[in-house]
Amino acid sequence: MAEREHVRVAVIGSGFGGLGAAVRLRRAGVTDFVVLERRDALGGAWRDNTYPGCACDVPSHLYSFSFAPNPDWPRSFSGQEDIRAYLERVADTFGLRPHLRFGAELLAARWDTEALRWEIETRSGSLTADMLVSATGPLSDPRIPDIPGLAGFPGEVFHSAQWDHDYDLRGKRVAMIGTGASAIQIVPAIQPVVDRLTVFQRTPAWVLPRLDRETSRFERRLHARVPVTGALRRQALWLVREIQVGAFTRYPAQLGLVEKLARRHMHKAVRDPALRARLTPGYRIGCKRILLSNDYYPALARPNVDVVASGLKEVRGSTLVAADGTEAEADAVVFGTGFHVTDMPIAHRITGADGVTLAEAWKDGMAALRGATVAGFPNFMTVIGPNTGLGNSSMILIIEAQLNYLVDYLRRLDALAAAAPPGRSGRVALDARPAAVRAWNDRIQERMRRTVWSTGGCDSWYLDANGRNTTVWPGTTAEFRRVTRAVDPAEYEVLRAPARTADQDSRPAHTTEGIR
Numbered sequence: 335m336a337e338r339e340h341v342r343v344a345v346i347g348s349g350f351g352g353l354g355a356a357v358r359l360r361r362a363g364v365t366d367f368v369v370l371e372r373r374d375a376l377g378g379a380w381r382d383n384t385y386p387g388c389a390c391d392v393p394s395h396l397y398s399f400s401f402a403p404n405p406d407w408p409r410s411f412s413g414q415e416d417i418r419a420y421l422e423r424v425a426d427t428f429g430l431r432p433h434l435r436f437g438a439e440l441l442a443a444r445w446d447t448e449a450l451r452w453e454i455e456t457r458s459g460s461l462t463a464d465m466l467v468s469a470t471g472p473l474s475d476p477r478i479p480d481i482p483g484l485a486g487f488p489g490e491v492f493h494s495a496q497w498d499h500d501y502d503l504r505g506k507r508v509a510m511i512g513t514g515a516s517a518i519q520i521v522p523a524i525q526p527v528v529d530r531l532t533v534f535q536r537t538p539a540w541v542l543p544r545l546d547r548e549t550s551r552f553e554r555r556l557h558a559r560v561p562v563t564g565a566l567r568r569q570a571l572w573l574v575r576e577i578q579v580g581a582f583t584r585y586p587a588q589l590g591l592v593e594k595l596a597r598r599h600m601h602k603a604v605r606d607p608a609l610r611a612r613l614t615p616g617y618r619i620g621c622k623r624i625l626l627s628n629d630y631y632p633a634l635a636r637p638n639v640d641v642v643a644s645g646l647k648e649v650r651g652s653t654l655v656a657a658d659g660t661e662a663e664a665d666a667v668v669f670g671t672g673f674h675v676t677d678m679p680i681a682h683r684i685t686g687a688d689g690v691t692l693a694e695a696w697k698d699g700m701a702a703l704r705g706a707t708v709a710g711f712p713n714f715m716t717v718i719g720p721n722t723g724l725g726n727s728s729m730i731l732i733i734e735a736q737l738n739y740l741v742d743y744l745r746r747l748d749a750l751a752a753a754a755p756p757g758r759s760g761r762v763a764l765d766a767r768p769a770a771v772r773a774w775n776d777r778i779q780e781r782m783r784r785t786v787w788s789t790g791g792c793d794s795w796y797l798d799a800n801g802r803n804t805t806v807w808p809g810t811t812a813e814f815r816r817v818t819r820a821v822d823p824a825e826y827e828v829l830r831a832p833a834r835t836a837d838q839d840s841r842p843a844h845t846t847e848g849i850r
Contacts, residue, residue: 349378351469372439621790
């Protein structure tokens, strides 16, 4: 039987996290790696989300890699097609194509405790790896709630991340379920063409103006010819958001002024007092994700739009019934109900050293050391892991910080392998100490108690089934970069495979030590 392929690092996912990892590995001199992608093209969330109006709510010059600046962003807040094209250029510029494996959905990954490596099964074949990096991200698997009667709905049903472009919404009665970040882009995009649009709003969102505009030709030329100007622009965008962090994490009362701005923004577009009442949140701004839009409120005020201030409870044929009893007829139902964030399906496919899946290890809530590594899962790292999300800035900053941690992790492995004691194998792994993981997450949860996400009076997707915020980082991106700059040896246990001899068992148990 042919020997299976072995690589130094296997990366799961080809979105910003996966491609960023690939670039960072190559720049660190690591070329023995693959990027496993379940689809037939790269891009992650920016490949999958093609709904009308899809765009980013972070300024383009900040929502891009620091090592791959793009002077040609067409708008200050770019759309899905431009972001997807940017990722394609990153793959070409940094020579990533040979490392990409399309149609290679991860079916199972199991840690081999004797060989100290990951056994990986994908739809396109199997391989082994010294290190496994999950860069699937929390916005990978759409979540559609279990609504009684939905299976019997005679019309079209799809999620915002699985948009059916073959179905023509013109002249149709459409129901939009949810009022999150995707919905506020979809509603104004489809409102002019549908016959009737019914928005089922379980909880209203705070919406601020979107300061979007075309990037002038002069700006693009300047950034291309004088790159430092683009870097300064990025720095300014970053600094403004760093200054805002304290209001979210320590002094939520300071958000009162922002709340007034959001109310004024709504009052300018919505004249009907009854509709304004339905659209006014009853929680502190920032508790849920703050949304940005200039055309959402005007669209809701149009004559062909109804806002139901209640979630969808039941479907009876083509009749949709809200929790408050409101009924609406529909030809199509679009779910903007988010993703499996705190219960990621991929966690069921990754099995650690004790035969426990990542989902089982996280049954009481996600927890990872520095948002990256998990006790009992040696040589495994998540990108955009637990408590790494942001409420006001660019996730690319978090991703790059985690990739620095990944590279230092690999350096540690190399150094330990080179310093293998006599009689020991050079095969080595690092396993996060349970006490270190607990200490880290206890500190995170203690800090979380005073944040707006805990005190703002809302129930958001940041919270898991136990009501714990296992999603957001309660600090600045500068602080996160500091705490992930290097691996702390005291937080890890070293696993070594003993050298094999003819007299030894073919599958000996490994030995452990601390990092010195």
